[in-house]
Amino acid sequence: MDFDDEGSNFELKEIQTLSGHTDRVWSLAWNPATGTDDAQPVIASCSGDKTVRIWERSALTRSWDCKAVLEETHTRTVRSCTWSPSGKLLATASFDATTAIWENVGGDFQCVSTLEGHENEVKSVSWNASESLLATCSRDKTVWIWEVMPGNEFECASVLQGHTQDVKMIKWHPTMDILFSCSYDNTIKVWAEDDTGDWHCIQTIGESSNGHSSTVWAISFNAGGDKMVTCSDDLTLKVWEADIEGMRSGNNQVLWKHLSTLSGYHDRTIFSVHWSREGIIASGAADDAIRFFVESKDSVVDGPSYRLLLKKEKAHDMDVNVVQWSPGQENRVMASASDDGTIKIWELATSSN
């Protein structure tokens, strides 16, 4: 998609504000099985109010309503939530050191499993593409890999040590069973399984490899899975690339290389970054703004560079904690959530001249 040619200006249109949480909203996730002709879009959000809320857009009114409040399970802040690829299960990670697994049983969300083991706050949870593995990470510096067994049973397959500080987020590669983690120790780590079934850290991206100089808060992959973008307290976004064919052929020696650093665009911590199917990178930051970046065709010599497409100031009244593009049929629909306790649904539209 070539945004340079689209000519006209972009604007971020606010579709709706979802209120209900009584504390900051830390994260949200679009249900990947929804947003089609048959299934209305569904979002799960999680908050400092210890609950998870499920929101659905009405087919009739096109307006979003809160369908369920998942409460009385987590005893502390729920920090992150994510749907399984099939959309059937929801995993929620909490400061209470547990990860809960929820299933929609006839409209009612029930907690079908609770994963314990981390010593303190769980920060993030991620399902792999085939739904056979779940990963969690914590302030206890470890990353846990869980095997998904029949009957909603989860067995700990590995406890990965290596980070020297709080692990902020983990994310499976979109197509391969390779796990990525980012941390308060300023590094990004890549983990893969060897022939004997043991998980190892196959790469650590630190400052010396053009890495971040402060806490790395989030990771996002492009549609092709050959690039990833990370965001940090060091006020930059960094884009990385790897030889995808090499990875597919099972070569664990494939390394991720620095491609580009986007600096000078943010002046407060960037908490979230998400790469859309079309290649638009959205960022959410502590200055209450949402920014969009696209690949710029101008720079050809050293490879692609990125330019700012749009900056939406005061997207929220307080810090933006998460930005997530919709996986549904509608292009350029996005959701964000904030310390102000709200979730906002947006459409990135081109304004006619």
Add this chain to the structure above:
Amino acid sequence: MVSGLINANPVVYEKKERRQRPASIPDADEYSAEAIDQLEVFDHVRDIKDPEHPYSLEELKVISEDAIEVDDRRSYVSCFRVTFTPTVEHCSMATVIGLCLRVKLMRSLPSRYKVDIRVAPGTHATEAAVNKQLNDKERIAAALENPNLVDMVDECLAPSYA
């Protein structure tokens, strides 16, 4: 010598004379156009009690009006930077003091204000580590879910609500 205290004999300074301010409404209008200045921020924190001694942060010169800076570079977001000076270089109470400052300002300033807290450069042995913790809002949020820590902070903040 009193055992246990990090700094058993702190230097106590005189409190700065308080400027008369016009009476203000207790619950300041969230969207009031009136900007908040350094002195107002200082007024919110000057009487916070030190975690170890029965003196205020002002009396121990841990915090002063000059150490509060307004960062008004950006029109769409208002920031304050608060610099505090622990009484001794190895003060393990530095993170607690920083947390007290953060909590008091969180409760006292309209939510549109961003606050950065740091120790005065060169005054603490693990300055970078302390600053990083105090400015990681996820770590702060988790810490404030610890009832023991909240009790300690509330005790220090009590005198500052007058």
